[in-house]
Amino acid sequence: TGARAGDLTIGFSQIGSESGWRAAETTVSKAEAKKRDITFKIADAQQKQENQIKAIRSFIAQGVDAIFLAPVVSTGWDTVLKEAQEAKIPVVLLDRDIDPAGKSLYLTAVTSDSVHEGKVAGEWLVKTVGGKPCSVVELQGTVGASVAANRKKGFEDGIAGASNVKIVRSQTGDFTRAKGKEVMESFIKAEGGGKNICAVYAHNDDMMVGAIQAMKEAGLKPGTQVLTVSIDAVPDIFKAMAAGEANATVELTPNMAGPAFDAIVAFKDKGTMPPKWIQTESKLYTQADNPKAIYDQKKDLGY
Amino acid sequence: MVPISSPHDDAPAAPPSGAPLLELTGFSKSFAGFKALDQVELTLRAGEAHALLGENGAGKSTLIKCMTGVVHRDAGRLSLDGVEIAPRSAEEAVKAGIATVYQEVNLAPNLSVAQNLFLGRQPTRFGLVREGEMRRRATAVLAEFDLDLDVAAPLERYSVAVQHIVAIARAVDQSARVLILDEPTASLDAHEVEILFAVLRKLKARGIGIVFVTHFLDQVYAICERITVLRNGRLAGSATTAELPRLDLVRMMLGRELAQATAPAERAPLAAREVAGAREAAFATFENYGKAGYVAPFDLALRPGHVVGLAGLLGSGRTETTRLIFGAAHADSGTATVDGARVALASPAEALHLGFGYCPEERKTEGIVAELTVRENIVLALQARRGVTRPLSRREQDEIAAKFIRLLDIRPPDPERPIGLLSGGNQQKALLARWLATQPRLLILDEPTRGIDVGAHAEIIALIRRLCAQGMALLVVSSELEEIVTYADEVIVLRDRAHVARLTGDDITVPGILAAIAEADPAQPPPAAAGRAA
């Protein structure tokens, strides 16, 4: 009983719209759904797990053909995913995985490895500074967010080998520009006007954009005097790189839905079982990669 | 109606002698340096009613609050049945057997009448309140006060008067050894007062001691065996009622002579004397003015220099009438005119701009803004009329405040004190000042002399007359018929929310009014002829 994409209805429980990247992911998912003319319902959970669970329940009640879930947190999905299973509705995880216990409860997970992202950033920094001693300040994501924890861990792994690179200050910038800027300002004050800061690592580009402003206002030269590396690869960071004010960013692709749709369609059509984990690439971009051009192609993706 | 007997019928009984029931000595209390109480003492015997008297601000309420531990005294010992006690809160006082009605109604307006009567001691079974039982008891308790209400209705539905009766009933029902009443009769009319006294006599017979604060000397002589007088926070003297005739008592309270206070002023309506503008056309007229379920349509004309009194029992609709006229309630029938022009009277603000002034009955909830200073409270209405953009300069404010504090003898004479900290009577004076400051053309007063001491009472009435003489129209609600009679040119009698009679000229007598209220024939005045007045 082959079902064509055309008559599929898919519900997507999206975390929220807390960042430019998230907005882009939503936009891209819609676009991808349109391509395959799939009826696509998005529920915005405003960062609350309970809302996501509600959304999934209502998707089940509506009898959709499949459910996409971008889990706000890795735990606590068993019950509701079991309900989905009982209702024979396949679930695909987007952009974040859930804890191992739930492996059997979803069809596949299209995610990037956020620990790996941090590692890439860390390794780039180690490579770039060479043997020189380098004290790094870190702008963390929201306290308690798994991504923040992972990117922190990954980065620490990345610089573990190099005793010359060490993190001197680490505060949360809540993934936002404003906080990124405020925190960076205080870092600069605390580190003797920024003279002692050799590099900044931010868990996302938005915070880095804020930090760059703070550095400029403090008379520092981000990109040359102070190295910067952050994660997500949103257009604005490429703008900064083009201006020579930022050094590197690790891409987290907003197109998680595309592969997911393909997997679901294949599954519904011919019952092909997709692999348990479809990992998206965590590509490193530096000033060498013609940031201007990338900015131009990315700027209309809805970031 | 139970037969009302005149206070003078029963001469004060001989004071019961014997061991003191409640004895307090060396009570002192000062607020931020201001000595409200200074070495006060009082001895209450079982079965006696003990009057606690004094001018506004003398310290009566403070003394009571110190007794029950609501206010923490600086010094003083308190003993009940010879055993020293030191209640630290109303709760402990009640436990010790001392029930109190404080000066302002202190109940939970949002709770039902029944809940208010039994709060904290509701009848329960398995920890659950027995509503039915509680209502039954509540109805019984109120029946003793000849009040028959829907005890399930929230208290706030009822007037101050009724609320006050409920508060008293609660205290009476609680009082094991001592009952303290701070101006319980202020908002009651002759009828309620008599009912209250009947109850109090029963309590006395049961050997309960009663402390009774009032500004009505008649009531003192009617019910009390002993009198203690405070002046400026000090003990001015204590004696049995028999030993202390009116004149001496007044002298003891004021520390000076006072003529009007004792002799009931002879009737001298203003219009009778030729007053500027007394014969003028009406300033404001109301035709067939009314609101369904509130006050039946009525006609009324208010002239400059002309005093109209509203008389009636509680709930007869006097307050409602005044609210309607001031635009605080909206008429659904009839027309109102000011200076011959029709007006809408949609809001108090509008009435204010037409030159009306309104001194409401419920001082605490509708009168004062407790945390604002006396000065700010006094200038409030005037400022409201001038509008936001024309503020009174601080100097003007100070002058106005100073003027009225002097004129009305508000104590303490400190314009920068939050009005909530003033004594009840002084708050009332400040409210009067608020409206006098606007120099209204029509002043509406609902129970203006409530809680005002004998001295101030006379002064205020004199003041009212002066204002009228200058051509201000007056509409006065007062439960003190004697007072109305002394200055009213016209008395409207209300019953069951309708204006039922209109007395003018020589018909304005206490018996006449009482008759009209009781719809009896004025020829043979009903027993309560004496009404109630100083």
Next chain:
Amino acid sequence: MSLRLPRIGTSQVVALLAILAINWVVSPQFFDIRLQDGRLFGSLIDVLNRGAPVAILSLGMVLVIAMRGIDLSVGAVMAICGAIAASLADSHSLPVVLAAALGAGLLCGLWNGFLVAVLGIQPIVATLILMVAGRGIAQLITEGRIVTFTSPELAFLGGGSVLGLPTPIVITLALLALTVLIVRGTALGLLIEATGGNARAAALAGVGTRLITLAVYAWCGLCAAIAGVVAAADILGADANNAGLWLELDAILAVVIGGTSLFGGRFSLVLAVVGALIIQAMNTGILLSGFPPETNLVVKAVVVLAVLLAQSPRLKGLGSSLFGRRA
């Protein structure tokens, strides 16, 4: 009854100084100030500069609270107005941009005022509506992205400086002066305090409480708009999702620390601003301290409690009786 006599606000000022002193202990260079390309630069300046948005919010919030109301929507209104300003900045002249943004804020305020004063909806729910919908509107304007702009005029409002003082600080001071002028220079202050203290009494005294309510909420909206513009100008972009997030709580906290009761009545504009500075001084201190971020909230809780206890009438009485004076 416990009636607060008009206060002078010593405890707030003391609290502020104490926190600044602590900051100085945790980071010795706290009071260092230098000139960085014509702009004062130092942690102390950061406190003032970062405190500006909340201070501006509190100038509106304090009046609303004095009227026994509350406005939960200010954060969302910030986001809306920031979004409008940012999206117009590069295509229109500054006056147009400001007119649009502030106009929007005023409108939001009027809406709240209408719900409260005319429809008689309880302030907290009335403003909750805009708190929820407002952020949506802001995101609608930016379509969820972070709208950036380059207009130097607008940027000046966030990053510029007047006589070395960062513009946000100047704006805050100016607004404070203006508010004081409007509120205390006219009878508004008295009428607000009367209405907040006892609405029924005020109405019966002829005070036009409705109109005042409307005006006060409108003013609150306007302040939120200004704060929103400043915040957007600061990061050269409008982040509809996060601008002003949870700032309503900070603003309310500032007002209460400033000694204004949530039950209305007496209020103090200056102390509300001091309250805002206390909060920011605390936040900056936390950032400078280098503690791990997990501890931020605990520290915050402790400081807030300490500041409040310092104001507690009980403790005052206790303290002063210790010094032998009558409470």
Next chain:
Amino acid sequence: MNAASRLMPVAATTAVFLLGFLVCSLTFPNFASLRVVMNLFTDNAFLGIVAVGMTFVIISGGIDLSVGSVIGFTTVFLAIAIERWGVPPLVAFALVLVICALFGAAMGAAIEYFELPPFIVTLAGMFLARGASFLMSTESIPITADLYSHLADHALRLPGGARLTVPAMIMILVVLGGMVLLHLTRFGANVYALGGSRVSTALMGVNVTRTTIRIYMLSAGLAGLSGIVFSLYTSSGYSLSGVGVELDAIAAVVIGGTLLSGGYGFVFGTFVGVLIQGLIQTYISFDGSLSSWWAKIATGLLLFAFIGFQQATLRLARRSRRHATGGAHA
């Protein structure tokens, strides 16, 4: 009739809810199903439970902003206690309830003894509880105890694939219990009295301090229970769970016809208020077409629609209600 007029707000709210549900059922084909109703219960169970506690606080004239964080704290504490320390779940439940109650008592005491505004004390409590859960663990911890999976699966299976889950049952019990406690006990009467007039209540000889402390204990305790339910619901502990729940709870209470200024309100009204919010959520997610911002705007508009309609109903009711004329003298 006064009893009726006092129930008016609740009646209005209920009417509004039913109307709303009707509209939804007409808009979406498979909406009017028992399953949707049961989901409404299950998904809002934890909110319902805190909202009951919040009702007591608000009626007494206070407010409790700490509940959301207390939920977060509870889930993390349970996860750590059960998973790391190996405490048996039931013991952990008892433990956490005690801790929360004490926490509430402390806030109540601070409010009473230091005469501090509840808003700020509980705001500090909010920071404290959230901060504490961060200190315990920033990442989310799955709870694997059998009891959890057992309770999770355990549910009354109703026709149409609907399930009356344990959380839902607990909520219903709490609501009933709350109604009894508030409307039928002395404590309840005192709560109302406090909201009516704090000073008067004290003068009437009620121990205001004790009552206040108990009220905040109750609120925090129920927040703890709600946290337990939440951890059942997600079978995990997470420091960020329950963010913003305090606002939802307050909104539910007020939508339910309780006056924020205190003195008036009903537990049942709160319950309906919770359902209304759940209904709005469900409506939004059924109509998946809304972008996240339109979803927010719609939520606001629906909230306005509900409240506006409620106000209108009340106005009409008041107009028809006569000024009370308690019987005159016998």
